[in-house]
Amino acid sequence: MNNTQYDPNLVNQFLKYDYHDRGMMKWQGFYLSDHTAVMDKNTKEQVRKLNEKHIKPMTNEEIANTINTALVKNLPVQIDKAERTIEGTIPSKVTGLISGWFGSQIIVNNEVLLIADIYALTILKSKANL
Structure with missing residues (x-):
């Protein structure tokens, strides 16, 4: 038009x-x-x-020795909890310095974790990994 x-x-x-x-x-x-x-x-x-998969499982003795080493040397750790969500996913790992160990519990980043709930943990080489 x-x-x-x-x-x-x-x-x-x-x-x-x-x-x-x-x-x-x-x-x-x-x-x-x-x-x-x-x-x-x-x-x-x-x-x-x-x-995502869990890292290699550790015995209770290995977990206790690793926690002790991390506390004595003041090194950060990465903790893999022995649990999965309803959807089947592994919750995010807890990373940080262990600020306390009381009986069967440890405190990492102000989060209280039962040692029995730890699947495995690794010591990080430096605090820069936090």
Whole structure:
């Protein structure tokens, strides 16, 4: 249509009676790149957590000796708890300095852990790994 054939009444009639704007409905099927990036990141994180394995298990004596060494030398540790979530993932490892050992419990980063709940622990080489 060119300008000589332009009819404002026809346009008004179309907009008033024939055209139905669906509003936001037309956008609901589209994902923005930000959304897909977050979904990809979450999916990769879920797959990583499901595939994560415990480190080599330790005996109670090995755990006690490692805790003692870490306390005496004031070295940070990384603790692998002997548990899994309902989804089957291993909870994140507890990392930090052992600030106390009381009977069957230790304190790492103000978190009290039962020694019986420790699957394994490793001494980190330096405090820079915290």
